[in-house]
Amino acid sequence: MPKRGGFFLVFTRLQTRLWMLVAAGTILMPFISGCGSHYVLLHPAGPVARRELDLTVYAAVTMAVIVAFVIALLILTLIRYRDRPNNPHAYTPEWHDHRLMESLWLIIPAVVLAAVAIPTVKTTYALARLPKGSHPLVIDVTSLDWKWMFEYPDQHIATVNYIEIPTRRPVLFELTANSPMDAFWVPELGGMEYTMSGRVLPLWLEADRQGLFWGRSAQFSGIDFEKMLFHVRAVSTPSFNTWTASIRRSKPAMTLDTYHRLLRFNTVGVGEYSSYPRSAFPSITHGFGLSGGMYPVLSNHPQKN
Amino acid sequence: MSFMAVYLFYLYMIHTLFPENVRQPTELGADVMIIGTGIIIVSVLTRYKKWRWLWSEWLTTVDHKKIGVLYLISALAMLFRGGVDALMLRTNLALPNIQPIGANEYNEVFTTHGTIMIFFMAMPFIFALFNAVVPLMIGARDVAFPRLNAISYWLFAFGALLLNISFVLGGSPNAGWTAYAPFTERAFTPGVGENYYFMSLLIAGIGTTMTGINFLVTIIRMRAPGMTFMRMPLFVWTTLTTSALIIFAFPPLTVALALTLIDRLFQASFFTLGHGGMPMMYVNLFWLFGHPEVYIVVMPAFGIFSEVVATFSGKQLFGYTAMVLSVVAIMLFAYGTWVHHFFTMGAGPSVNVFFGLSTMLIAIPTGVKIFNWIFTMWGGRIRMTVAMLYQIAFIPTFAIGGATGVMFAVVPADYQLHNGYFLIAHFHNVLIGGTLFGLLSGMHYWWPKMFGFSLNERLGKLAFWLFFIGFWITFTPQYMLGFEGMTRRLYTYPLGYGWHMLNVISTLGAFTMGAGFVVLVYDIVWSLFKMPRDATGDPWNGRTLEWALPSPVPEYNFARIPVVTSRDMFWWMKRHHATIADQLKPNDIRELDLPKNSPVPFILGLGFFIFGFGMVFEWWLLAFLGLAIIIGSLIYTGFDYDEHKQVSADEILHIEQSLGRLQG
Numbered sequence: 001m002p003k004r005g006g007f008f009l010v011f012t013r014l015q016t017r018l019w020m021l022v023a024a025g026t027i028l029m030p031f032i033s034g035c036g037s038h039y040v041l042l043h044p045a046g047p048v049a050r051r052e053l054d055l056t057v058y059a060a061v062t063m064a065v066i067v068a069f070v071i072a073l074l075i076l077t078l079i080r081y082r083d084r085p086n087n088p089h090a091y092t093p094e095w096h097d098h099r100l101m102e103s104l105w106l107i108i109p110a111v112v113l114a115a116v117a118i119p120t121v122k123t124t125y126a127l128a129r130l131p132k133g134s135h136p137l138v139i140d141v142t143s144l145d146w147k148w149m150f151e152y153p154d155q156h157i158a159t160v161n162y163i164e165i166p167t168r169r170p171v172l173f174e175l176t177a178n179s180p181m182d183a184f185w186v187p188e189l190g191g192m193e194y195t196m197s198g199r200v201l202p203l204w205l206e207a208d209r210q211g212l213f214w215g216r217s218a219q220f221s222g223i224d225f226e227k228m229l230f231h232v233r234a235v236s237t238p239s240f241n242t243w244t245a246s247i248r249r250s251k252p253a254m255t256l257d258t259y260h261r262l263l264r265f266n267t268v269g270v271g272e273y274s275s276y277p278r279s280a281f282p283s284i285t286h287g288f289g290l291s292g293g294m295y296p297v298l299s300n301h302p303q304k305n
Numbered sequence: 306m307s308f309m310a311v312y313l314f315y316l317y318m319i320h321t322l323f324p325e326n327v328r329q330p331t332e333l334g335a336d337v338m339i340i341g342t343g344i345i346i347v348s349v350l351t352r353y354k355k356w357r358w359l360w361s362e363w364l365t366t367v368d369h370k371k372i373g374v375l376y377l378i379s380a381l382a383m384l385f386r387g388g389v390d391a392l393m394l395r396t397n398l399a400l401p402n403i404q405p406i407g408a409n410e411y412n413e414v415f416t417t418h419g420t421i422m423i424f425f426m427a428m429p430f431i432f433a434l435f436n437a438v439v440p441l442m443i444g445a446r447d448v449a450f451p452r453l454n455a456i457s458y459w460l461f462a463f464g465a466l467l468l469n470i471s472f473v474l475g476g477s478p479n480a481g482w483t484a485y486a487p488f489t490e491r492a493f494t495p496g497v498g499e500n501y502y503f504m505s506l507l508i509a510g511i512g513t514t515m516t517g518i519n520f521l522v523t524i525i526r527m528r529a530p531g532m533t534f535m536r537m538p539l540f541v542w543t544t545l546t547t548s549a550l551i552i553f554a555f556p557p558l559t560v561a562l563a564l565t566l567i568d569r570l571f572q573a574s575f576f577t578l579g580h581g582g583m584p585m586m587y588v589n590l591f592w593l594f595g596h597p598e599v600y601i602v603v604m605p606a607f608g609i610f611s612e613v614v615a616t617f618s619g620k621q622l623f624g625y626t627a628m629v630l631s632v633v634a635i636m637l638f639a640y641g642t643w644v645h646h647f648f649t650m651g652a653g654p655s656v657n658v659f660f661g662l663s664t665m666l667i668a669i670p671t672g673v674k675i676f677n678w679i680f681t682m683w684g685g686r687i688r689m690t691v692a693m694l695y696q697i698a699f700i701p702t703f704a705i706g707g708a709t710g711v712m713f714a715v716v717p718a719d720y721q722l723h724n725g726y727f728l729i730a731h732f733h734n735v736l737i738g739g740t741l742f743g744l745l746s747g748m749h750y751w752w753p754k755m756f757g758f759s760l761n762e763r764l765g766k767l768a769f770w771l772f773f774i775g776f777w778i779t780f781t782p783q784y785m786l787g788f789e790g791m792t793r794r795l796y797t798y799p800l801g802y803g804w805h806m807l808n809v810i811s812t813l814g815a816f817t818m819g820a821g822f823v824v825l826v827y828d829i830v831w832s833l834f835k836m837p838r839d840a841t842g843d844p845w846n847g848r849t850l851e852w853a854l855p856s857p858v859p860e861y862n863f864a865r866i867p868v869v870t871s872r873d874m875f876w877w878m879k880r881h882h883a884t885i886a887d888q889l890k891p892n893d894i895r896e897l898d899l900p901k902n903s904p905v906p907f908i909l910g911l912g913f914f915i916f917g918f919g920m921v922f923e924w925w926l927l928a929f930l931g932l933a934i935i936i937g938s939l940i941y942t943g944f945d946y947d948e949h950k951q952v953s954a955d956e957i958l959h960i961e962q963s964l965g966r967l968q969g
Contacts (some may be wrong), residue, residue, distance in 0.1 A: 052720060098623075
């Protein structure tokens with residue numbers, strides 16, 4: 001076997017060390033940066049996001065135990081059984097079966113996965129329903145190319161690319177689209193849900209502290225989809241009421257014309273409207289009704305007025 | 306008058322073939338590269354008078370070993386293309402608000418990156434290894450349907466060509482490798498790009514389905530005497546389960562692609578908005594294929610690792626029966642998890658919980674396999690060859706990728722992590738750490754069997770370390786970016802999110818992997834000229850039947866079909882001082898019928914290409930011409946009974962003698 005491999009080998013050792021250093025730096029990064037506020041998923045601002053984060057961390061830690069065990073076992077094996085002269089550890093080329101050990105690593109992963117599965121089932125059902133006895137604020141969301149339109153059916157106002165919500169009150173988002181699919185996501189408040197034409201999907205979120213949170217479409221929908229940004233401001237209930245009142249008083253009404261202008265393929269800034277055409281949600285989502293969706297809408301979803 | 310007509314035709318062609326979005330500097334660069342490479346290839350072939358050799362030895366071949374080589378070359382070329390795409394993407398994201406390539410090109414590049422890596426890199430790479438060794442491992446002379454095998458290759462090759470020319474003729478697809486309706490409907494993606502996507506995958510998909518059928522039949526029907534199912538090497542088992550997955554997974558894809566194409570070309574409304582279209586159904590059909598596809602690309606890697614780990618530990622595979630049962634279990638479970646790709650599409654908690662649990666269930670047989678690989682090494686003598694290094698790197702990498710996969714099965718976690726960079730990091734973790742490491746391991750392992758010389762170990766190790774370290778530098782930051790809320794398919798991002806630091810690191814890692822690829826190619830070229838030829842046919846002290854044959858293997862594989870009496874048959878023979886030659890006496894050699902070369906597969910592929918190109922641009926005359934070629938070559942091959950050539954006993958005797966394989 002020839003030893004030399006040409007000019008690529010000149011820097012091998014130096015390069016290897018250099019890359020080891022970079023790799024170590026990469027792995028240490030999160031600890032050095034101290035999980036700053038950029039890590040939006042690690043700084044939940046509401047009960048939904050918090051439960052999701054707790055479960056994520058729980059699952060990650062549980063899986064990390066198994067992964068760490070596997071890696072340790074691998075390293076031990078490599079140290080003991082490397083092919084070198086006078087290796088003192090027994091060479092057993094015919095050893096290929098051990099009933100007890102094989103059942104053991106069938107059972108251990110099963111137990112660990114059960115430990116992940118049980119809270120998964122509980123939390124999934126818990127987050128699919130609004131908390132019992134709550135009176136949610138309803139916001140109807142329509143994703144358009146490439147902007148977000150929000151309607152407050154109880155307050156009779158509409159906004160574009162911006163919403164305000166009261167803290168400590170669940171908000172029920174009813175999601176639909178008048179465009180290809182998008183995904184409605186405010187990471188600090190909780191997980192995402194797709195918006196699809198012809199269907200209304202429910203998603204409830206809640207903020208338990210005041211603040212300004214960003215949201216965006218998480219599903220690719222064309223050339224300007226990275227600009228499909230919106231902001232959510234969580235404020236106290238009185239401020240929220242003041243805000244809705246001021247919009248009703250001082251902002252223009254959204255006419256069907258305004259709505260049709262929003263349907264064009266473009267991006268727009270923030271908009272606030274004192275009223276909106278009743279037919280805008282969801283009956284003009286490309287002119288067809290809501291029957292015939294693949295999945296039923298959740299049974300406890302409140303009737304719209 | 307006629308001048309006007311010519312001029313209008315010229316304008317039409319220019320605007321159809323080179324629309325605005327194709328007349329960009331990068332695409333012109335690609336044009337120059339493609340034309341330049343073409344000129345070089347043609348002039349080299351002409352200079353050395355190799356045209357006839359190319360046609361008779363390669364383009365018309367039906368020999369599974371040569372088809373394996375063709376697949377391998379194509380796969381490496383596509384790995385280059387997909388890798389360059391990846392570097393373009395990472396360059397664009399390296400810093401906030403820099404746009405070396407614009408939004409539309411970025412969308413095209415991430416679409417072709419995914420499509421090429423899955424369909425035109427991983428799949429042919431897998432088929433390269435199937436073709437190169439599966440018939441040898443089971444003691445067969447060829448696959449069950451040699452001509453069909455060649456047709457499969459040429460359909461793949463022309464499908465890949467169709468997708469690749471899109472970048473310079475008419476514009477590339479730009480809706481992601483999943484091509485979700487309704488975005489891929491004409492209303493949202495006008496132009497020919499998406500037509501290319503659907504048409505090329507349809508053509509390549511026919512080839513893939515036929516390969517699945519071919520290898521399923523080969524393994525069931527063509528095993529040597531004594532090669533019972535429970536004596537088959539594990540790579541043969543994973544080939545069997547992969548083939549079964551292909552046969553049942555590709556039809557839903559074909560349906561989804563064909564229906565969308567009919568929507569686009571003939572104004573139907575299967576998945577349109579309005580008119581009763583149901584876009585959600587596309588997503589279901591796509592992932593009904595897409596999830597088994599994940600196992601289609603990773604199971605062969607499981608098989609490769611099972612061979613590599615036994616050989617380089619000098620030890621029997623630990624828990625063979627459990628390994629077989631777990632690949633079969635994975636094959637069956639693979640059909641029952643597809644909804645986990647869209648938990649956030651409103652299926653409701655009960656459906657989500659069902660598919661979350663079924664996804665976790667599939668982790669159990671995978672875990673069993675990982676422990677069995679480690680215990681194959683336990684008590685062995687581990688030789689750190691390049692193939693084995695990829696295996697050792699695979700175990701922790703895949704364990705971590707699997708663990709993050711289980712996190713996605715935790716439905717509430719998926720709601721936050723879906724479509725973010727955590728997801729990107731997860732699937733690259735399993736696809737690179739599982740599939741690509743497996744394929745590279747298999748390539749280094751079986752290279753001497755395919756070509757008759759080994760690859761340089763030192764260069765191979767350098768490439769390995771660049772890949773492995775580069776991989777973690779690329780994807781560790783991406784896992785973290787997921788927690789910073791960065792979503793996939795953004796072509797750029799503003800400064801304020803704090804995503805830039807991790808993106809810079811990730812880009813550096815991507816270029817490290819790129820350097821690894823350059824070293825790999827250099828390794829191949831260097832070894833081609835400098836490595837000594839392998840005279841033994843068994844450079845690794847192998848265990849399975851393919852190592853009992855000389856390298857490269859003669860066209861007929863086995864002069865006499867061996868009788869198998871044990872698992873790891875070649876290992877058993879070596880322990881009992883037996884060779885294949887022992888079984889072979891000159892009188893035993895009879896004349897053989899071998900499949901004869903045929904131009905039909907190549908011409909059929911060309912017909913599909915012309916048909917596809919016509920469909921893409923809606924030039925119906927051209928499409929009909931392609932269709933006529935397809936039907937014509939099918940009729941021709943249907944009545945062509947001259948499929949075999951005879952190799953005389955003397956000829957075989959002569960070859961075996963010259964290889965020193967004959968006793969007495």
